[in-house]
Amino acid sequence: MAFYSPKEVAKLTVEGGVKKANQGTTELLISSFLAGAFIAMAAEASTMVGHDVAKYLGYGITKFLIGSVFSLGLLLVVICGASLFTGNNLIIMAYLSGRTTLKKMFRNWGWVFLGNFIGSIFVAYVMYKTNLWQANHYLVGASALKIANAKVNLTITEAFFRGIMCNWLVCLAVWAMTSARDIIGKVAVCYFIIMAFVASGFEHVIANMYYIPIGLFLKDHFQVVQAAGLENALSSLTWTSMVVKNFIPVLLGNIVGGAFFVGTLYWAIYLRESPVQVEETGLDINS
Structure with a gap:
């Protein structure tokens, strides 16, 4: 077949999990730094592309385009x-x-969570220093600021359940990419699933490690605040609220969505009744 069956994917995922669980700390930190940076690059690009689309094409198409670009991550x-x-x-x-x-x-x-945070906030700081947020009369920065402010003003319940839905789809994307035997197949399944999660407005804790810090870097720039129309409306946008109101509930939701709704349920379907020792395939599942 042109793809691995779900049961074969389950076995490959177990093998990949064993390899990841045994990785050294240095390797983990470097590879997770890169992953955080990659997700941040996708978040930055999606903000640039989508910052003014709504006034021309409407809300739904804007979300579709943002999700399409974000699949890069x-x-x-x-x-x-x-x-x-x-x-x-x-x-x-x-x-x-x-x-x-x-x-x-x-x-x-x-270790991976830490490395992802370092990579994400590094890219956020680099993008801040590029001054590209000044583009289109500060509207790019205004869009970034609006996104950050909206995320820290979610209720705990909203953040948690949006986190569940997000990583349910992200881990399904990883699962589907593992099933694909070639690059084109991996690109195709990744695009559609990740586009759906972003277009829906779900919450990804690693992506938020870019989205919220870039807003925090920009909140003291009057031109950006004015362009965003958020004068006297940024009291909730703080480093503390980033962690307490967003990172913690979204993190917990992401774990439920990925570890339970994908990992545990697929294990129950394909591996629970007849556990097998997965043979080495030479496949490296980096996700």
């Missing part, structure tokens, strides 16, 4: 090779199969 992670926290939620399949330990899984998640 996971493509870079998987095809170029990097470690993304949300995709690594699928390591739970290796744990449930008895191929790794809970300690190793949480160790991987911890």
